[in-house]
Amino acid sequence: xxxxxxxxxxxxxxxxxxxxxxxxxxxxxxxxxxxxxxxxxxxxxxxxxxxxxxxxxxxxxxxxxxxxxxxxxxxxxxxxxxxxxxxxxxxxxxxxxxxxxxxxxxxxxxxxxxxxxxxxxxxxxxxxxxxxxxxxxxxxxxxxxxxxxxxxxxxxxxxxxxxxxxxxxxxxxxxxxxxxxxxxxxxxxxxxxxxxxxxxxxxxxxxxxxxxxxxxxxxxxxxxxxxxxxxxxxxxxxxxxxxxxxxxxxxxxxxxxxxxxxxxxxxxxxxxxxxxxxxxxxxxxxxxxxxxxxxxxxxxxxxxxxxxxxxxxxxxxxxxxxxxxxxxxxxxxxxxxxxxxxxxxxxxxxxxxxxxxxxxxxxxxxxxx
Amino acid sequence: xxxxxxxxxxxxxxxxxxxxxxxxxxxxxxxxxxxxxxxxxxxxxxxxxxxxxxxxxxxxxxxxxxxxxxxxxxxxxxxxxxxxxxxxxxxxxxxxxxxxxxxxxxxxxxxxxxxxxxxxxxxxxxxxxxxxxxxxxxxxxxxxxxxxxxxxxxxxxxxxxxxxxxxxxxxxxxxxxxxxxxxxxxxxxxxxxxxxxxxxxxxxxxxxxxxxxxxxxxxxxxxxxxxxxxxxxxxxxxxxxxxxxxxxxxxxxxxxxxxxxxxxxx
Numbered sequence: 170x171x172x173x174x175x176x177x178x179x180x181x182x183x184x185x186x187x188x189x190x191x192x193x194x195x196x197x198x199x200x201x202x203x204x205x206x207x208x209x210x211x212x213x214x215x216x217x218x219x220x221x222x223x224x225x226x227x228x229x230x231x232x233x234x235x236x237x238x239x240x241x242x243x244x245x246x247x248x249x250x251x252x253x254x255x256x257x258x259x260x261x262x263x264x265x266x267x268x269x270x271x272x273x274x275x276x277x278x279x280x281x282x283x284x285x286x287x288x289x290x291x292x293x294x295x296x297x298x299x300x301x302x303x304x305x306x307x308x309x310x311x312x313x314x315x316x317x318x319x320x321x322x323x324x325x326x327x328x329x330x331x332x333x334x335x336x337x338x339x340x341x342x343x344x345x346x347x348x349x350x351x352x353x354x355x356x357x358x359x360x361x362x363x364x365x366x367x368x369x370x371x372x373x374x375x376x377x378x379x380x381x382x383x384x385x386x387x388x389x390x391x392x393x394x395x396x397x398x399x400x401x402x403x404x405x406x407x408x409x410x411x412x413x414x415x416x417x418x419x420x421x422x423x424x425x426x427x428x429x430x431x432x433x434x435x436x437x438x439x440x441x442x443x444x445x446x447x448x449x450x451x452x453x454x455x456x457x458x459x460x461x462x463x464x465x466x467x468x469x470x471x472x473x474x475x476x477x478x479x480x481x482x483x484x485x486x487x488x489x490x491x492x493x494x495x496x497x498x499x500x501x502x503x504x505x506x507x508x509x510x511x512x513x514x515x516x517x518x519x520x521x522x523x524x525x526x527x528x529x530x531x532x533x534x535x536x537x538x
Numbered sequence: 539x540x541x542x543x544x545x546x547x548x549x550x551x552x553x554x555x556x557x558x559x560x561x562x563x564x565x566x567x568x569x570x571x572x573x574x575x576x577x578x579x580x581x582x583x584x585x586x587x588x589x590x591x592x593x594x595x596x597x598x599x600x601x602x603x604x605x606x607x608x609x610x611x612x613x614x615x616x617x618x619x620x621x622x623x624x625x626x627x628x629x630x631x632x633x634x635x636x637x638x639x640x641x642x643x644x645x646x647x648x649x650x651x652x653x654x655x656x657x658x659x660x661x662x663x664x665x666x667x668x669x670x671x672x673x674x675x676x677x678x679x680x681x682x683x684x685x686x687x688x689x690x691x692x693x694x695x696x697x698x699x700x701x702x703x704x705x706x707x708x709x710x711x712x713x714x715x716x717x718x719x720x721x722x723x724x725x726x727x728x729x730x731x732x733x734x735x736x737x738x739x740x741x742x743x744x745x746x747x748x749x750x751x752x753x754x755x756x757x758x759x760x761x762x763x764x765x766x767x768x769x770x771x772x773x774x775x776x777x778x779x780x781x782x783x784x785x786x787x788x789x790x791x792x793x794x795x796x797x798x799x800x801x802x803x804x
Contacts, residue, residue, distance in 0.1 A: 221699055242705035254696035258718040267714075268704035315704070 172197045172355050173218065173323065178227035180213055187213045189379040190227070195357065200349050202358045202366040205376035206402075211359045212327055214376070218357060219325045220244050231322070247316035248325040251332060253308045255300040255315075261287070262296040265314045272319070286318040290344075306337045313345075317352065324349075324356040330365070342369055363403055367391065375399050392453070393515075397522040400451055400515060406472075406479050410449040411487030412519065415441060424450055424514065427486010429464050431511035437527040447519040452509055454479065454492035460508035471499050482507065561585070561772035568768050584769035588777065595774055598756035602778075605667050605752060606735035609674040613682045613731040614724060616675075621686035622712055626698070636687075643680040651744050658745060665747045673741055678731040685730070689723040690716070722795040729793050733782055753778040 175193040179186065188210045195201050203211035216222040218229060220241040229236050236244050255264050265286055266279040274282075287293045290310045300308055309329060316324055326345070330338040346369050349356055360366050366373050367387045374384040375398075383395035394400035401407050411426040415433075422438045423430045431450075433441065441448065469488075470481040478497040481490045482505065491507060499505060516525045559575075560568055567579030588595060623629055624636060654673060655664070663669035693716070701711040717724070739754040746755065757778060760771035786793065 219703065221702060240705075241703045246703070248700075248703045250696055250700060252694075252696055254700035256697060256700070256715055256719075267701075267706075271705045271710060315700075 172199075172232060173357075174230040175214075175218070176228045176230070178214070178217060178229060179225050180210075180217055180222065181225050187379055188217065191379075191381055193374060193381060193384065195355060198353045198355055200346075200356045200358065200369060200371045202360060202370040202373045203376055204360055204363060204366040204373050207361055209376040210379040211361075211376050215248075215325050215327055215357060215359045218323075219246050219248050221248075245322040246325055247319060247321040247323070248327065249309070249312045249316050249329045251328040253300070253305075253312045253332075255308055255311055257300055260297050260299055261292060261303070261311050261314075264300065264311055265292075265318050268315065268319050282318055283314075286314045289317075290314050305333050306341065309333065309341060310344075313348070317348070317354075320354075322355065324354050326356065326358040328359055328361070331360070331362070338365070345369060363405070367403075375402065377402075393524060393526075393528060395524050397449065397451075397517050400517070400524075404453060406454060406481075406490050406492075408451050408453065408490060409488045410451045410517070411489070413448050413450045413516075415448075424448075424511070424516075425486075426450060428484050429486060429509075431509055431514060434512055437511075437514070437516070440525060440527045441516060444518070444525055448525070449517045449519050451515045451517070452489060452513055453515075454490050456510040456513040457489060457491035457493075457507055458510075459491075459493060459497070460506055463506040463508035465504055465506055468499055468501055468503050468505055471497075471501055473497075480505075557772050557775055560768055561776045563769055565767060565769050581769075584767075584773035585777075587767075587770050588773045594751075594756050594759070595753075595777065598751055598753040599778065599781075601667060601750055602736055602753040603781075605670045605674065605750075606732045608667075608671045609678060609735040610728050610731045612671070612675050613678045614728055617679050617682035617727065618686055618717070618720075618724065619712065620679075621683045622690050622716060624683065625687045625690035626693075627708065639680045639683055643677060647677070647740055651741060654741075655744055664745060665749050667750045669745055670735075670742060670750060670752070673745065674731075674735040674738060678734055681734075682727045682731055685727045686720070686723055689720060693719075722792050725789055725792040726795075729785065729789060732785070736782055 173193070173195040175191050178188060178191045178193075180188040191210075191214060193214075203214055205211050213222065217224050220236070220239055220243075224237060231244055241248070256267065259267065262283050266283045269279045269282060283296070284293070287296055290313060292307070292310055292314060295303060295307060295311075300311065303311065312329070329345075330341050333341060342365060345356075345358075349369075358366075358369065367390075370387055372384060372386055373390050375382045375390060377398055383390055383399045385393075385395070390399055390403050394403060397410060401410070411429075413424045413426045413431075416423050416425050416430075422433045422442065424433055424437075424441070425431075464484060466482040466484045468480060468482050470479075472479040473496050475496075477495065478493045478499070479490060480493060480497070480499060482488065489509075514527070516527055517523060518525060560573075561584055562580050562582070563573070563575075564579050564581050564583070567574035567576075624632060629635065658664050658669045658673075661669075663672075697715050697719075698711055701715050706714065736752075737754065738752070739758070742750075742752045742755055743758075746752070757771055757774045760767050760774060
């Protein structure tokens, strides 16, 4: 049974629709990320789930109970905020214990649980300090401590690491992941950082203009993006789309993007031939390689990034970006020959922007392996 | 810039300097033209006189302390929650209420003193401290609400949201989170209310006879029909502003921060 269910949840502020008919089902103990650019409605969705904001229409269920009108405390959720929101006049211990105090727990119980929480977050030495005496990372750990001390049913994270520097962000990401593994509490995490989303989530809901564009595992949103929006939003570097046409020659069907020709496999051929309408195609950078007898392309940009080199190129009829292993010596403005592994091509309906499923069932994991 | 500020300080300080100076001068030296500022005419006699006939002044100070103290406490007790509600909560007709509160203190005292006097006398409150407390409260409360509302309005909402997640009710949030972080503006509002009540002359003059006389009235009594003993009057004034000076001096940083928070961001 899903622990959290959103049914046609919408939220407007005046004439501005921030969330439009969001449907979402989150299972018990799942770690779900809401990912999208700023202004896509992900934080609003989180606030609606947490009870800090009221839905305009639709329903939110937790454990089968409709919770639309319940306060956060009655929904049994805890939240970690982007700006930490620690109480500046309270010590670390008081900050962590405040919700227990409100609940009416005894002094002894508060002390015990605050200590246990602080120990698990490596905060014991800081218990008597004030928030202003802590670093950003320490403050965020206190905020997490405040959330876990009361053992809630759901954790909500609102871009908790976006104020931290890159190294610390990576470290905190690891801590949250371990925390989730240890406590097994259902968690919803909001971020605009796709790397963060891909690295910590069981499933990712990719949002755009108040709607969920795709809700799937990190593998799936990367290798089988539901729409062109997801395809270009997820993955670095950003991939290009090229318009294609199908052409049959001596028993083989090709997808043609100008000069480039990609022979299609059985499944692709079957699905695409029966699909009416115009098509776009794309491919992830790692499925392109240099090949002496491949397509001749013009190199527009070369970016060595250490373990790989990113190469943007174009030909008459399309453009793409390749991720070549190691440091490859290529010059901008020069020509090179490349080959595409056409089994990995992604095909989209140009009118709707939706993915056309050309993967055989069950082949995804073989592909990833 | 520095020069302008220095000039401003000089201008505002001059009356105080003159007050202090004349409190140490003999009457004869004071009323001669020009005043005789030679060392010979300096004396502590004025202070001795004022303190030896201290019964009146002491009563005035006690009345003023009680009246100003109660006015200040009540203004904060009522004003702080009102200001918070008007700044942060969904209150019906909020704008109208704010306008009314502002309008309430736009009437000069002289306009409403007669109705106030009649009301007070019907209630049997003439020449009581209770009456002055109520009257001062009605003048101070709007200002306290406006100053504090400006501060509460400018607070980021993060702490309230965190408190709500922690399970705090609105009143608990106000009591445990908002009030403790609002000490500077609370001090500023308190010092404003206290000083206003302490210094007020006109209403006290109309509303009291003997029992509830406040310090400014006692000081003015040194001005008689046939002669005014300037030196003693100034000495009494110097003594009466001492508590305020002390208060302001001790809390100066807090008060400054409070006014900056409340007024500038409001």
